[in-house]
Amino acid sequence: MFQTLVRRYQSRIYTAAFRILSNSEEAEEVVQDTFLKVHQNISKFRQQASFSSWVFKIAHNQCMDILRNRQRRKGFRLLSFDPQSNKPEPTEEAMEAYSVISQLTDPGADPSQSLELNEQGKMVTDALKQLTDTQRTVVVLHDIEGFQYQEIAEIVGTSIGTVRSRLHYGRIKLKELLEPYFSQQNMSAISR
Known part of the structure; x- marks a missing residue:
């Protein structure tokens, strides 16, 4: 049953989160955290609102948390330091810029x-x-x-x-x- 809920709402939550956050990794994080919270709190769902409204409320709160955290660590960086590999890694912003450039230069596209x-x-x-x-x-x-x-x-x-x-x-x-x-x-x- 839970898999059915995930299949039903996953792409819509991702799309909404991506459009709010403009960041694919953060949107994926919102989807995962939303379904984790839905799974943990399904017994608390009050049927005063529709289920989709409840799920999107959770997703919205996740997006707002990310936006608040973003305000704390503002700035555009091309590289960040990964302590596990002990070397610099490209940031999400740099990867998005690369994605746009590669889409524009895709030889198979019109x-x-x-x-x-x-x-x-x-x-x-x-x-x-x-x-x-x-x-x-x-x-x-x-x-x-x-x-x-x-x-x-x-x-x-x-x-x-x-x-x-x-x-x-x-x-x-x-x-x-x-x-x-x-x-x-x-x-x-x-x-x-």
Whole structure:
């Protein structure tokens, strides 16, 4: 039964966590920690909210913990020191930069399509990074994951009005950031 839950929610939690954190290793960590906490606390689940809201609340809390820890250790480094191997290792940021470069230089991909998709994806990701953590979380949960206002309010622990406000201002900020890059026709979807 637990495997069914993992299969059902794993990719959605990873996607939401990645969009909030913009870091694949941290998103994987959120998925693992979320399911560990779900397994440990399944008996505490109160059926006042939907199960998916409860699971995403746990994932959201994991993301917020990572963001708080990130604030404590800010800075972009290409290498970190691994005490076990006693040598420097590339950081996640350096690996992500390498990943983008290798996708752009993939000989099997259609260069123009690959470049356009990567550029658009990077623009959207960069724009999401410029939102506040709370706005980014609400935008990801509503516009990407499809949660309703009530569910998001339960997940992030706030009122429906606050969710609507964060979503509204997050979309306005996204529109401002993306408008120079996309046509007016495509921007109408953001300003729903």
